[in-house]
Amino acid sequence: MVFEPTAIEKKSMKKxxxxxxxxxxxxxxxxxxxxxxxKGRKLADNMGGILKSIVIGHNVKDIAVETFDxxxxxxxxxxxxxLYYYRTIPYSRILDELIHKEVPRIxxxxxxxxxxxxxxHVASSTKSGLTADCTDLKISDVTYLNKPFKDLLLQIRPAFGGNIIATIITPDVPVQMATVREGVMEMHKADKPKEIKIKEIPFKPTDADELLKVIEQHREESKVNLKxxxxxxxxxxxLGSKENFNLIFELAKAINGEVAGSRAAVDAGFIPSERQVGQTGVTVRPKLYIAVGISGAIQHRAGMQEANKIIAINSDPEAPIFDICHYGIVGDAIDVIPKFIETYKHKLK
Amino acid sequence: MYNSIVLVKQVPDTANISGKVMKDDGTVNRAKLPAIFNHEDKIALEFALRVKDKFGGKVSAVTMGPPRASDILRECLYMGADSVYCVTDRKFAGADTLATSYVLSEAIKKIGKFDIIFAGRQAIDGDTAQVGPQTAEKLGIPQITYAEEIIDLKDRKITIKRKIDGGFEIVECLLPVLITVLKGAADPRPFSSKNLMAYKGAKSLADLEKIAEGNSLLYVDDLVHEYKNRKIFIETMTTDDLDVDAERCGVKGSPTKVHKVESVVLAGGNQEMIEPTKDGISKLIDNLIEDRIF
Structure with a gap:
């Protein structure tokens, strides 16, 4: 006698x-x-799974091809x-339908x-768990409330205030979702490019798509390249004021560096948000990172602690930034930075 | 005439963490942080009030949280909201964004007909920016996130300038719609002194229960009746008032679980302290030259 596998069994047999x-x-x-x-490649390998890229747009086949590298x-x-312009309703519907049909794990x-x-939007329509701004993702077996779970996605992010790292899991739902900021994960080509296997999925516009129209779009190539x-x-x-923040620009100019800021500096209007380093900004790994007047909350450290060398300049000797720096200067930026610029120019010019 | 509903949240003031709220292990004692009106939600209320000023209509504000969250609803009244709702129940506690948006969407259905829902882009205690889009999804209406400006509103069509990565775009949308607004998009108006006088004594059900407990001559039902008559009652919504499935509320309805919380111990000890003098800095720059950084 031959037993046909049920739909659920088929799904559990799927990678x-x-x-x-x-x-x-x-x-x-x-x-x-x-x-x-x-990152997805590593996660898929860790659970014996496969990696799929979902490409939505107009004339974007080249991008789909590139994902195989x-x-x-x-x-x-x-x-x-x-689909040329991103709009929530059609993009979300496409993903919702694909996810309901194929039930990916992540x-x-x-x-x-x-x-x-x-x-x-997609997490809501598929009733999935979603963790925002993860700073790390891992696969692990987990015991939660005395129940064992195999190959869960650990969604790791700094949590509210203080020096806390939380690991979030979504054990009871089929699909685990996460968002990650630019620069947090490192991009590298696979050793061997994969065989190209693209499945084109037809798109059917609906009336709901027409509720919102993009009239015009203005985008400038960002001149800021922190990464x-x-x-x-x-x-x-x-630093206390926008005026004092000019010292940062002066120092950066003198030593040929790029200017960045902490979230607090962005919130205070000292610097535009595109220059924010940290969990909710950009993650950077420079040769040298000079942190001036930055206390060093975990959300900021998440974005810069992998710098090769860190110099901290702060008037508060208790600032946590001193615990992760390589060189610490306890002093006032107004006093220290001009000395730094002068000495640098003297030695290197 | 356009009716708006504004989603507001009371948040711990994470921007002002002082030594007083730190526990010995270096973590923050949330309960000790002052609770404030999430700033972007205040901007959302300002947007709604501007629509009302120009076109007429009603502005309702709704929050989900513990009973003390009604503090910010009183502030909504001071700014000019017409009615306010506190969605509160022990069964709603511990909700993640999915469970929160579910309960909020049910509360919105109870509040009644609306044209626009305004909300802050995100709340400062989690920065997830998820509740707005998830509420729109649950209500089956379009969303416009990261809004910076209302450019036009006519014939039930709204034109919005919104931020995108590297620039901005102009979108046009038929009402109803849910809009989340970005910080800096407007300055919230100050409290009007007239409203301050009128609503200073506004009380929620929990407030009135406390008053009745402290005075055996007073009955909660009578107080509610009186405050409603004087139009200074902050409406409360619990599981009994909403058509909610308890399985989708609070902790039960939240797929995300905190598995582990770790305090980060900083490595420390490897750093070299440099004197803030010319000599000190000179030595530091020598080190960096030696390391081929300069």
Whole structure:
């Protein structure tokens, strides 16, 4: 007698899948999605699963092809003129239908404006767990409330205030979702590019898509490249004023570095948010990171602690930043920075 | 005329963490932090009030939280909200964004017809920015997140300028819609002194219960009746008032669970302290040259 497997059994026989939503803006790929492919590859390997890239847009087949350089096993391509601009309703519907049909174990999104608009909407319609702004992701067996779970996604992020790292899990739902900021994961090409296997999925526009229209879009290539800068000079709230923050610009100019700031400096209006380093900003790994007037909350450290060398300048000797720096200077920035610039110029020019 | 509902949240003031609220192990004692009106939600209320000023209509504010969250609803009244609702129940406690948006969406259905829902982009205690989009999904209406400006509103169509990565875009949407607003998008108006006088004594059910407990001559039902008549009653919504499935509320309805919380112990000890003098800095720069950083 032959038993046909039931639908549920078929699903449990399927290899677990990790999906990465590949973001593109005007046909240009977002780096964060490719960083997530590199991480997704590792997560898939750790549970004997496969990695899929989900590419949505118009004339974006090239991007789908490129994902295979980063370890993708299979790509879903949804390409249609109506999908040129990102809009919540059609993009979310596409993912919702795919997720209901295929039930991946993990779906990852960049914590960009698009990712933060889309991921919660999809998590809501599929009743999935979603953790925002993760700083690390791991696969592990977990015992939760005395029940064993195999190969859960550990969603790790700094939690509210203080020096706390929380590990979030979503044990009781089929699909685990997370968003991750740009730069947190490292992007690297796979050793051997995978065989290209693209599945084109037709798109059917609906009336609901027409509720919202994008009238126009303005985007400027950002001149700020924090991720690629070998030297970063970052200022914090401790500088006290926008005027004092000019010292950061002066120092950065003198030593050929890029200017950055802590969240508090951004909130205080000292510096635009595109220059924010930290959990909710960019993660950087420069050769040298100079932190001036930054106390060193865990959310900031998450974005810079892998710098090769860290110099901390702070008037508060108790500031936690001194615990992770290589060189510490207890002093007032107004006094220390001009001395630094002068000495540097004297030695190197 | 357009009716708005504003989603507001009371949050711990994470921007002002002082030594007083730190526990011995270096973690923050949440209970000791002052509770404040989440700033972006206040901007959302300002947006709603501007729509009301220009086109007429009603502004309702709703929050989900412990009973003391009604403090910020009183502030909504001071700014000019017409009615306020405190969604509170032990069964709602411990909710993640999915369970929160479920309960809020049910509360919104009870509040009644609306054209626009405004909310802050995110709350400072979690920074997730998830409750807005998830509430829109549950209500089956479009969402516009990261809004910076209302450019136009006419014939039940709203035009919004919103932030995108690296720039901005202009979108046009048919009502109803849920809009989340970004910090800096507007300055919330100050409390009006007239409203301050009128609503200073506004009380929620929990407040009135406390008053009745302290005075055997007073009965809660009478007090509620009186405060309602004087239009200074902060409506409370519990599981009894909403058509909610208890399995989808609070901890039970929250797929995300905290598995582990670790205090981070900083390595320490490896750092070299440099004197803030020319000599000290000179030595430091020599070290960096030696390490081929400069």
């Amino acid at each position: 677990p899948e990790v999906w990465v939503f590949i973001e593109q803006r005007s046909g240009k790929r977002a780096d964060v999605s490719f960083e997530l492919l590199s 980063y370890g993708t096993d299979e790509s879903y391509l949804i390409d249609h003129p109506e 779906v990852l999104f960049g914590a960009t404006v698009i990712g933060r608009d889309l991921a919660p 690629g800068a070998p030297i970063i000079v970052a200022g914090g709230y401790g």
